[in-house]
Amino acid sequence: MSSLPPADALPSYLDPTHLGPWGVYLQQVDRVAPYLGSLARWVETLKRPKRALIVDVPIELDNGRVAHFEGYRVQHNTSRGPGKGGVRFHQDVTLSEVMALSAWMSIKNAAVNLPFGGAKGGIRVDPRTLSQSELERMTRRYTTEIGVIIGPSKDIPAPDVNTNAQTMAWMMDTYSMNEGLTSTGVVTGKPIALGGSLGRVEATGRGVFVVGCEAARDIGFDVVGARVVVQGFGNVGGTAARLFHETGAKVIAAQDHTGTIHNEFGLDVPNLLAHVAQHGGVGGFGGAEAIDSDTFWALETEFLIPAALESQIHAGNADSVRAKVVVEGANGPTTPEADDILRDKGILVVPDVVANAGGVTVSYFEWVQDFSSFFWSEDEINHRLERIMRDAFAAVSHVAREHSVTLRTAAFIVACTRILQARQVRGLYP
Numbered sequence: 409m410s411s412l413p414p415a416d417a418l419p420s421y422l423d424p425t426h427l428g429p430w431g432v433y434l435q436q437v438d439r440v441a442p443y444l445g446s447l448a449r450w451v452e453t454l455k456r457p458k459r460a461l462i463v464d465v466p467i468e469l470d471n472g473r474v475a476h477f478e479g480y481r482v483q484h485n486t487s488r489g490p491g492k493g494g495v496r497f498h499q500d501v502t503l504s505e506v507m508a509l510s511a512w513m514s515i516k517n518a519a520v521n522l523p524f525g526g527a528k529g530g531i532r533v534d535p536r537t538l539s540q541s542e543l544e545r546m547t548r549r550y551t552t553e554i555g556v557i558i559g560p561s562k563d564i565p566a567p568d569v570n571t572n573a574q575t576m577a578w579m580m581d582t583y584s585m586n587e588g589l590t591s592t593g594v595v596t597g598k599p600i601a602l603g604g605s606l607g608r609v610e611a612t613g614r615g616v617f618v619v620g621c622e623a624a625r626d627i628g629f630d631v632v633g634a635r636v637v638v639q640g641f642g643n644v645g646g647t648a649a650r651l652f653h654e655t656g657a658k659v660i661a662a663q664d665h666t667g668t669i670h671n672e673f674g675l676d677v678p679n680l681l682a683h684v685a686q687h688g689g690v691g692g693f694g695g696a697e698a699i700d701s702d703t704f705w706a707l708e709t710e711f712l713i714p715a716a717l718e719s720q721i722h723a724g725n726a727d728s729v730r731a732k733v734v735v736e737g738a739n740g741p742t743t744p745e746a747d748d749i750l751r752d753k754g755i756l757v758v759p760d761v762v763a764n765a766g767g768v769t770v771s772y773f774e775w776v777q778d779f780s781s782f783f784w785s786e787d788e789i790n791h792r793l794e795r796i797m798r799d800a801f802a803a804v805s806h807v808a809r810e811h812s813v814t815l816r817t818a819a820f821i822v823a824c825t826r827i828l829q830a831r832q833v834r835g836l837y838p
Contacts, residue, residue, distance in 0.1 A: 457485075463550065478531070483526075483557065490560075491526060494529070495571050496568035517765075523772075573598055613646065614647060620652070636660065638661070644737045649681075653678075660673075661699070669699070670703070713736075714741035721746045723743065733758065770789060
């Protein structure tokens with residue numbers, strides 16, 4: 409008997425029952441398909457990445473040993489413009505994850521109407537085990553390996569988990585050396601000295617704050633005095649917490665890989681940020697009590713901001729959530745099952761593809777500034793960012809009311825419509 413699968417069998421990464429991150433994305437597309445009208449004939453375009461590259465990244469370690477790491481770069485869709493998306497260094501990076509993240513970038517860029525497609529990259533590595541020089545060699549080799557498909561008009565990487573402005577500087581320099589010219593626009597999130605944009609570091613957290621305020625206005629409560637619970641206290645969660653704190657909200661709990669802390673009267677956010685900068689996390693902060701994770705998710709709050717990794721709100725804890733608004737600072741922090749539970753509980757979820765789009769929006773500003781060699785002030789950047797985020801939230805909120813659907817489904821309706829309209833009018837080549 410033949411051991412081959414049936415001719416019509418789907419590979420695992422296309423199978424919606426294979427619920428890795430890619431399977432979650434496929435379920436989200438299936439939910440939105442009935443709202444696409446005549447564009448639904450193109451929906452399979454959204455279910456297949458345009459290009460997926462797996463590369464070997466060999467480097468010589470400081471001790472002379474040669475180590476090999478597996479790297480990825482996935483371009484999900486480029487119908488509306490060049491690929492755009494971050495590069496993450498993490499020990500749990502998988503092809504399924506990178507594919508899903510690239511697809512969510514397609515949706516995110518279209519939802520806020522940026523002229524980009526979606527892409528994502530990563531290396532399966534624990535960067536804490538490498539020295540700075542080893543990280544540099546790995547980054548440069550990875551950039552060389554994916555250099556055949558990236559470029560300022562093809563695919564523009566950016567920082568993500570465990571990568572930063574220095575990583576982008578190495579990538580920009582490596583690409584430039586290989587091309588024989590200085591190409592500042594090949595990556596975004598660079599140091600200011602290399603054509604980076606003011607406002608980029610805080611952009612994602614600022615976007616989370618802006619759409620959180622818009623959501624509060626939409627359902628009718630005041631941000632001043634509102635309670636805020638934040639998971640993840642890096643650039644995204646920390647910045648959002650600071651902006652909510654400065655506006656008069658009360659950040660009552662925070663969680664990251666070092667611990668979970670709570671103070672019902674409000675955390676001293678400036679001191680907590682200083683503690684995180686010094687100690688690497690919220691654990692051990694003196695102005696709060698330690699609590700367990702189950703208690704954290706069950707805290708009564710106006711805003712819950714998951715700003716860490718994906719699938720943090722799931723079927724096992726969603727029913728205990730007692731928030732008015734969940735603002736997704738992370739990518740994919742809520743599973744489809746949890747989404748349904750939160751909807752049935754009357755909790756408004758501002759989806760990641762809108763809530764955390766501030767980073768890619770300022771990345772777009774950086775890309776534009778690099779092409780024009782004309783740079784804007786930080787006030788101008790923040791003003792443009794806030795306008796784009798408010799407009800995006802308003803458009804998605806309007807579609808949600810029009811179709812009586814969640815904000816996530818509405819964001820996918822808006823984004824998928826824009827992507828598939830571009831696909832349809834471009835046609836198929838050849």
